[in-house]
Amino acid sequence: MDRRVIAAFVVLVPLLAAVPLLKLPAFYETFLYLVLHWIVLATSWNILSGYSGYFSFGHGAFFGVGIYTTAVLSGKLDWPFLSTLPVAALVAAVFGVGLGAIVFRLPRLRGELFGLLTLAITFVIGTIILNTPIDGGPGVYLSAVPVPAIGPTPSGSFYLIILALAALVLWVAYWIYTARLGSGLFAIHDDEDVAEVQGVPTYRYKLIAFGISCAFAGMAGGIHSVFVSYVTVGEVFNIVVPLNVVLMSVLGGSRHWFGPAVGATVITALLYAFTAGDFAVAGRAAIGFILIAVILFMPQGILGQLLRYWRKRAAPKPLPQPLPPPPIPRTGQSGELILSVEGVTKQFTGVRALSDVTLQVHRGEILGLVGPNGSGKSTMVNVITGLYKPEAGRVVFNGTDLIPLPSFQAAHAGIARTYQIPRPFASLTVLENATLAGMFGGRQLSRSQAERQAMHWLEFVGLAERAGALPTELNLHQRKFLELARALASAPQLVLLDEVLAGLTPSEINSAITLVREIRNRGSTVVFIEHNMRAVLELCERLIVLNYGQIIASGDPRKVIADPEVISAYLGTPHETGR
Amino acid sequence: MQMPSLELLGQSLLSGLFIGGLYGLLGLGLSLSWGMLRQINLAHFALAFLGAYLTYQLSEHFKLDPFLTMLIIVPGFFLIGMAMHWMFAKFKVTPFNSLLVTFGLAVIIESLIQWIWSADYRKLESPYSDIKFQVGKLFLPLPELMTLLIAIALSIATWALLRYTHLGKAMRAMSENPKMASAFGINEPMLALLLSGAASAFAGVAGACLALSFTLAPSQIYAWVGVVFSAVMIGGLGNPLGPLVAGIVIGLSEAATMAVTAPAWAPLVSFSLLIAVLLLRPGKV
Numbered sequence: 001m002d003r004r005v006i007a008a009f010v011v012l013v014p015l016l017a018a019v020p021l022l023k024l025p026a027f028y029e030t031f032l033y034l035v036l037h038w039i040v041l042a043t044s045w046n047i048l049s050g051y052s053g054y055f056s057f058g059h060g061a062f063f064g065v066g067i068y069t070t071a072v073l074s075g076k077l078d079w080p081f082l083s084t085l086p087v088a089a090l091v092a093a094v095f096g097v098g099l100g101a102i103v104f105r106l107p108r109l110r111g112e113l114f115g116l117l118t119l120a121i122t123f124v125i126g127t128i129i130l131n132t133p134i135d136g137g138p139g140v141y142l143s144a145v146p147v148p149a150i151g152p153t154p155s156g157s158f159y160l161i162i163l164a165l166a167a168l169v170l171w172v173a174y175w176i177y178t179a180r181l182g183s184g185l186f187a188i189h190d191d192e193d194v195a196e197v198q199g200v201p202t203y204r205y206k207l208i209a210f211g212i213s214c215a216f217a218g219m220a221g222g223i224h225s226v227f228v229s230y231v232t233v234g235e236v237f238n239i240v241v242p243l244n245v246v247l248m249s250v251l252g253g254s255r256h257w258f259g260p261a262v263g264a265t266v267i268t269a270l271l272y273a274f275t276a277g278d279f280a281v282a283g284r285a286a287i288g289f290i291l292i293a294v295i296l297f298m299p300q301g302i303l304g305q306l307l308r309y310w311r312k313r314a315a316p317k318p319l320p321q322p323l324p325p326p327p328i329p330r331t332g333q334s335g336e337l338i339l340s341v342e343g344v345t346k347q348f349t350g351v352r353a354l355s356d357v358t359l360q361v362h363r364g365e366i367l368g369l370v371g372p373n374g375s376g377k378s379t380m381v382n383v384i385t386g387l388y389k390p391e392a393g394r395v396v397f398n399g400t401d402l403i404p405l406p407s408f409q410a411a412h413a414g415i416a417r418t419y420q421i422p423r424p425f426a427s428l429t430v431l432e433n434a435t436l437a438g439m440f441g442g443r444q445l446s447r448s449q450a451e452r453q454a455m456h457w458l459e460f461v462g463l464a465e466r467a468g469a470l471p472t473e474l475n476l477h478q479r480k481f482l483e484l485a486r487a488l489a490s491a492p493q494l495v496l497l498d499e500v501l502a503g504l505t506p507s508e509i510n511s512a513i514t515l516v517r518e519i520r521n522r523g524s525t526v527v528f529i530e531h532n533m534r535a536v537l538e539l540c541e542r543l544i545v546l547n548y549g550q551i552i553a554s555g556d557p558r559k560v561i562a563d564p565e566v567i568s569a570y571l572g573t574p575h576e577t578g579r
Numbered sequence: 580m581q582m583p584s585l586e587l588l589g590q591s592l593l594s595g596l597f598i599g600g601l602y603g604l605l606g607l608g609l610s611l612s613w614g615m616l617r618q619i620n621l622a623h624f625a626l627a628f629l630g631a632y633l634t635y636q637l638s639e640h641f642k643l644d645p646f647l648t649m650l651i652i653v654p655g656f657f658l659i660g661m662a663m664h665w666m667f668a669k670f671k672v673t674p675f676n677s678l679l680v681t682f683g684l685a686v687i688i689e690s691l692i693q694w695i696w697s698a699d700y701r702k703l704e705s706p707y708s709d710i711k712f713q714v715g716k717l718f719l720p721l722p723e724l725m726t727l728l729i730a731i732a733l734s735i736a737t738w739a740l741l742r743y744t745h746l747g748k749a750m751r752a753m754s755e756n757p758k759m760a761s762a763f764g765i766n767e768p769m770l771a772l773l774l775s776g777a778a779s780a781f782a783g784v785a786g787a788c789l790a791l792s793f794t795l796a797p798s799q800i801y802a803w804v805g806v807v808f809s810a811v812m813i814g815g816l817g818n819p820l821g822p823l824v825a826g827i828v829i830g831l832s833e834a835a836t837m838a839v840t841a842p843a844w845a846p847l848v849s850f851s852l853l854i855a856v857l858l859l860r861p862g863k864v
Contacts, residue, residue, distance in 0.1 A: 055675070057682075106857045111675050112619050113812070113857075120805030120850055127846040239801050243686060246679065281690045288686035295679050296670045 001178055013167045020156030029155040033227065035268045036159070036166040037220060041241065042248040042260035043169045044216030047176060048209040049246075050254030053189035054111055058099075058118030060241035061125050062092040062214040066221025068129055071140040071231050081145055082161075085222045092218020093211045095125075100210040104203055119242065126237025139232035142225055158227050165223065169216045170261060176209070177257040180439060180447070185209055186255075187436055190425035197385045198490065199411030199440035247291045253301030255427070262303050319431070319467050322459055323452035325443075328491055328523035334364040338525050339384070339494055344393030346379055346549075353379040354390065354549045361494065366516070366526040368540030368557060370533075372570055376549040377529050378420065381496045385417050386410035397494070414442040416492035418483035420499040424471035430482055431467040434458055434489045441490020450489070457485040461515065477508050484515060488524075495519060496527045501535055513538055533561065545569065586716045591834045593717055599823075599830025600727035604785040605803060606811040606822030607734055608778035614817020615754035616771055616778075617674045618667055621804065622681040623782050625688035628800050630656060630786020632696055635703045635795060645705045645791055646725075652783040660779025661772045668768065685800065693797040701795045708791075722791035729788060730823055733781065737819035750774060754817060809849040813856045828852070 020029065041063065049055045066088035073084040103117055129135045151157040176182045184205045187195035196202045225231050244267060245260070252263025267287070274283030298305060339361040346354040354376045361367050371377050382388040384395055386407035395402045402410050416437070424433050434457055438450030445453065458464045461481040471479060480500055487495050497516065501509050513535055520526050530536050536543065536557060543557040547569040553560045560566060605627055612618045630652050637643045637651065663684070666672075672680055710721040741747035753760040753767050761767045789795070807822075810829055814821020829852060833845045 055679075102854060106854075112678050115675075115678055116619075116804070116808045116812075117853075119801075120808065120853075123802055123805050124846045124850050128844070131842060234798065238798065239686075243682065246682070250679070281694050285687050285690035285694075288683040288690065291683035291686075292680050295676050295683075296672070299676075 001175075005174060009167065009171065013163070016163055017160060020151040020153070020159060023152065026153060026155040029153070029159045031272060033155070033159045033162050034272070035265055036162040037224060037227075038244065038248060038264040038268050039166045039261045040162065040169050040216060040220045042245045042252070042264040043166075043173050043257075044213045044220070045245040046249045046254055046257075046260040047173055047216075048185075048206070048213040050249050050260065051176070051182060051185035051189065052206060052209060054206065055115045055246065056118040056210075056213075057115045057239075057242045057246070058121050059213075059217055059245050060237060060239065061118070061122040062096055062217040063221040063224075063241050064122070064125065064129075064236040065092045065095050066218030067225040067231050067236050068134055068140075068221075069218065070222035070225045071142060072134060074145045074226065075140050075142045080148075081226055082148055085219050088222030089215040089219040092221065093215035096214030097207055097211045100207045104206050104210075119239075122237050122239075122242070126233050129237070130233040135231075135233055139230060140225075141230050143229040145226050145229075147226065158223070161223055162220075165216070165219060170257070172212065172216075173257040173260075176212075181205060181208065183436055183439060183447070186428065187425055187440075190427055191423055193387060194419075194423050194425070195440075196407045197387055197411060197417060198437050198486070199408050199442075199444075200436075201406065201408045203406065243287065243291075247287055247294075249301075251290065251294050251301055253303035253305070253307075255300070256303050256307065259301050259303040263301065266302070316468055319464075320448070320451045320455050322455035322464070323449070324456050325453045325491060328493060335362050337361075338363040338398060340394075340396040341380075341384065342394045342396065344380075344383055344390045344395065346376075346383055346388055346390040352549050354383065357393070357546075357549070357551060359544055359551065359554070361525060361527060363493075363525050364520070365541050366520050366528055366539050368536045368543040369527055369529045369546065370531070370536060370543065371546035375546040375569075377546055378498060379549075380546070381417055381498050381527075381529065384410070384496060385415055408440075411441055411490060412444070414491070414493035415496070416441060416487040416490045416494070417496040418480075418487050418498055418500055420502060422471075422476075422479040422483045424479060424482055424486075426471055428471075429467065430463055430469050430471065430474070431455065431458065433471065433482060434485045437486040437489040438491070441492065443491045454485070454489050457488045460488065460518075461485045462511075476503055477505075480504065480512075481515075484519075488519065492524050494525045494527065496529070498529050499531065501530055501532045509535060537561075588835075588838050589717055591838045592831055593719070594723070595830040595832075595834025596827055597720075597723035597727055597830070598833070599827035600723075600730040601785065601788060602807055602810045602826030602830060603734060603823030604726065604730035604781070604788060604826075605807045606814065606826055607730070607737065607819060608781035608785075609807065610811045610814060610816055610818065610822050611737070611774060611781075612778040613811065614815075615750065615774055616664070616667075618664075618672075618677040618681075618775075619674060620663075620681045620778070621678060622663070622684040622688060623778070624800050624803050624807070625685040625692075626656065626659065626779055626782040627786040627789060627803075628692060628795065628797070629688055630783035631790040631793075631795055632692055632701070632786075634787040634790040635701055636696075638703060638705055638790075645703065645707065645787060649784060649787050652787060653780045656783035657776040657780045660776040660782075663779065664772050664775030667775075668771065689797050689800055696795075696797075698797055703790045703795075705791060720792070722788070726788040726792065729784065730826075733784065734819050734823040737777075741819060746770075805846070806849040809853040812853060 041059065045056065045059045069088040069091045070084040073079040073087060074081050099121060103114060130137060147154050147157050149157060151160045184195065184200040187200050188202050188205065192202055248263035248267050249260040251266065252261065253259030271283050274280065337360055341357060341359045344354055344357045369377055379388065383390050386402055386409065389403060397413050397415060400413065402413065431454055434454035435447065435450045438445045438453050439447060455464065458467055461484050463478060463481055463485060466474060466478065471482065474482065484500065501512055504512060509532065516526060516528065516539055528539055540557050543554065543560045544551055545553040545560060545566050552569060553563045553566050609620060609623050612620050633652055634645055634648045637648045638645045667677060707721050712719040741751055749765045750770050753765055753770050757767050806829060810822045810826040814825035829849045832852065833848045836848050837845050
């Protein structure tokens, strides 16, 4: 955590809390209340949607659930106002987690689908509240609810309550931003499948973020219901809240914890200027125009743009000191079984990518896995790392069957992979990419430890100079080596290298071969998937050949590649026999 | 729970069928632009309402026949659709950002409607409003019947056009892979403009039908989003017959739900159907 941020909180919050002592006209306190109200809503929305990229258009639903929780408890059941707020947060969070538990299970839930589902739920909940005794149609009056005298005036009290909530939500957003949860969410934002394979528990992280996000929206709703003192379904369950929070976060910069607060302040001031002049409709249209303009011309938002400008001018941050990691623990003897794939069958609609494949990997070996394109090699890797769940069979790693476990457990157990076409997290730097693998891989390191070890692995593959660069600034060779560094940073017992040599020049291939041998010597077992037979023969002690999803040969590499069946799988059968 | 009489049940299922036709008509353009152009057009609903208000204005104040207003609305909306696509293509808007941009567009159109026609409810009193046919004990109101027939005709015509004509085949090739289609000599930018124009013209037609049988208010625009998108997703993106079939299934299920339970639960129907389809048929949406 940054000391300057802590200092800003310690100084600014008490200063702002002293504002009601100035005895300003209620008008100013109400305006400040609205600014803070939108800061709470936009910042809470950003915790799930900005960090992970799952844009929710249903923030109004959770805000509304909070509003009606407090409206019923304090308006109809006479609970004290403040005691309803935790309940409002809880009910909204339960709704959010319940919805998330269903929709995040949907396979291939894309961002746009999530957006539409959450938008729809707003009107579903609204209609139900409208037609049941919760509201029933006429709305709920809350003017009789007593407001605790925290400040010198009622408007001062509301201001202080929302200030406390705004400080809390900003602190939580900042804490998540710097914590393991935030790193995981940013990884989900860039490439969710890769994040899961690297050990990020994506399902749990999205649910936690959604729950926190909804709880704050619900509590803001609870406060707002008594603030406006009369609530109706039409005023609550509409698109004003989702529209404003999306706009505020995108305008301020949704990748930064403080971006939504910047956007909320700007937009609230604008809206206030419009309503003050009786142009509410024009104000909404203006917001529509601003949203379009920001998406088209300034996708990083105000704060994102400013930070980029400052970073360019400021001196680059010093890199962490490289720290050689402790050797990979030997939980077993060299040569014993580390991975056993038993009778695995994986089908895609109409295609059998793997059919009843059984193979063993022994600790400390370099096993070659070859076969023509489309033979099922990459599917095999995806099954072993848990991304694909096979229809039949077991994948036993160090004695544990991985198939029934969530995908990210494969990484925790000590399996890492590289991708044939490199898939780095595009908005994280080279160092951050390697650090993330260390934080979520087999060792579950702290960020500082993971950073220093990541530096070591970047030096190992020759990328230390590019630690601060973004993956898009690297060439193919460098991006392939970043894949290697990422796999190594997770301290894997087993590394699956998926065509690391493809597309490299002969001299780059030589250095890569040296690296692979070095990886094994440092204690990892290697499965080497490759078309380059020179490299396969130089490195592998054992070779397995796949064709049409079945193993057609295995054993000593030199004998295997002389096998007529293997030759015909690669080159085809001769047109005329007997030549 | 109490079973309603047979006539009542039949009448409510019939109205479910009619509203299903309107879901299908509203979904047709959405499905085409999402499935074939990878644009998620939230402004589609606002455009439909703009079409509805124009129908209202033209028939109420200029005494035009509501069905004839389509002659003005369809070409006008075709141009709007082309202009929208031109903007998307120029700025290379991603599918996700198209959702945000059209969200902004929808709000602008909504404000425009509210500014011109105010936030009050408006109801078109057309000569067709009171015409009903009687079949046995069931009543078929003409506006709803026409909406259903238009929805069926447009969906089948679009399907046949995409399936059997050269233009349609070129459009399907373009939606599979725009770059590859261009390499094979298909004028991809032109076809995309046409498709976007057609999708938006369908919104105009749906709007005219909406004005015939519904009370209009700007705040109603977003109430249709959930159910129509459900129909589009259940029907399969880019499939012209999908929204109509799914829309009718949703309409009938809603009517049945309303008849045997309270109306409060009807909005849950499309949502639950959508979740069920997404869970049972992954990868299709």
